[in-house]
Amino acid sequence: MAKLKFKKIKKTAYNTAIKDLKTEPLWNxxxxxxxELYAEHLMEKAMSFKHEPHISFEIKVDLTDYIPEGFGFCDCIMLGDDTLVITDYKHGKGVPVKAEANPQMMLYALGALKLYRPLYGDSIKNIETCIDQPRLGSYEIWHCTAEELLAWGESIKPIAQKAYMGFGEYKAGAWCRFCRANGQCKAQAEQRISAVEDFARNPDLLTPDEISIALKKGKELAAWYKAVEEYALELLLKGESIPDYKVVEGRSVRAWSDQDKALDALIEAGYDRAVLYDYVPKSLAQLEKAIGAAKFAEVAGQFIVKPQGKPALAEASDSRKAFNSAASDFANLN
Ligand code: SF4
Incomplete structure (x- = not known):
């Protein structure tokens, strides 16, 4: 879609690609x-340059200056004025990925710099990394200078080298979920459990600072516990034994073997269709998807309201603005 919008491919090639993709089991x-949203964001970004930027898609970048045998793929690179922008499209809707000092994006930006510097030299002064997660409504942008990025690249060289040689220190963190040893790694287990022990030593009530730490550590602990559970189940299913644990059949719910035949049988037995079927409209989101956002807004937009959401806890770095309880208390007053 983005390539089509930027005229990097012809409509016929786009249609063929979509037709092929639709045969894939993961297609949705x-x-x-x-x-479309991703392409719109890129278009807005391209328009923000004073002069038309150079734009390329799905570019392999060489990271071997920093990580032995390292490489990556940039979904989109834009280069214009004095700025290099790299954008990463993420289809997942699990966790919003932060762009701020995101090491993967910084590495890709270093790879992109290596690619374009021979042509553009020191005219590239600013770096912008963007992470677009349209399914989460998350579009994150982070800036630094080319100088800062290069300095960071130098700082990680020895760490990457050590890790590559197998001499690095284990450091557990949110990144563990992408590691093949997630849930199996002893260093990760030690670091997770010691975080809990630190709190257990203190018998008083948690202070606000400790609550902040507990919320962060607790989230990591819960993710680690889930990974250990998955690993334990995998081992038990392979026939290995784990003291005090076994595999049982999970809860299951009844389902029709043939729903149409079952309903026909009930109608034949004299039950009215009104007893068997509910007539309910599609949800707002389903209708918007079926009709198209623009037409939907034109015809039905006036009937849509968005009530204030319930207060929910979020990290200070969350892009949503802070909940204003006073505004909510007085919301219904003229
Ligand atoms: S699971 Fe272990 S090896 Fe993997 S990133 Fe975490 S600490 Fe490092």
Whole structure:
């Protein structure tokens, strides 16, 4: 979609690619909508340059200056004025990925710099990294200077080298979920459990600072526990034994073997269709998807309200603005 919008491919090639993609088992029609949003964001970004930027898609970048045998793929690189922008499209809707000092994006930006510096030299002064997660409504941007990025690259060289040689220190963190040893790694287990022990030593009530730490550590602990559970189940299913644990059959719910035949049988037995079927409208989101956002807004937009959401805890770095309880208390007063 983005390549089509930027005239990097012809409509016929785009249609053929979509036709092929639709035969893939993972295809979902929602992908067209998210690709459209991604393309729109890129278009807005391109328009923000004073002069038309150079734009390229799906570029392999060489990271071997920093990580032995390292490489990566940049979804989109824009280069214009004095700025290099790299954008990463993420289709997942699990966790919003932060762009701020994101090491993967910084590495890709270093790879992109290596690619374009021979042509553009020191005219590239600023770096912008963007992470677009349309399914989460998350679009994160982070800036630094080329100088800062290069200095960071130098600082990680020895660490990457050590890790590559197998001499690095284990450091557990949110990144563990992407590691093949997630849930199996002793260093990760030690660091997770010691975080809990630190709190257990203190018998008083938690202070606000400790609550902040507990919320962060607790989240990591819960993710680690889930990974250990998955690993334990995998081992038990392979026939290995784990003291005090076994595999049982999970809860299951009844389902029709043939729903149509069952309903026909009930109708034949004299039950009215009104007893068997509910007639309910599609949800707002389903209708918007079926009709198209613009037409939907034109015809039905006046009937849509968005009530204030319930207060929910979020990290200070969350892009949503802070909940204003006073505004909510007085919301219904003229
Ligand atoms: S699971 Fe272990 S090896 Fe993997 S990133 Fe975490 S600490 Fe490092």
């Amino acid at each position: 029609d929602e992908m067209i909508n998210t690709a």
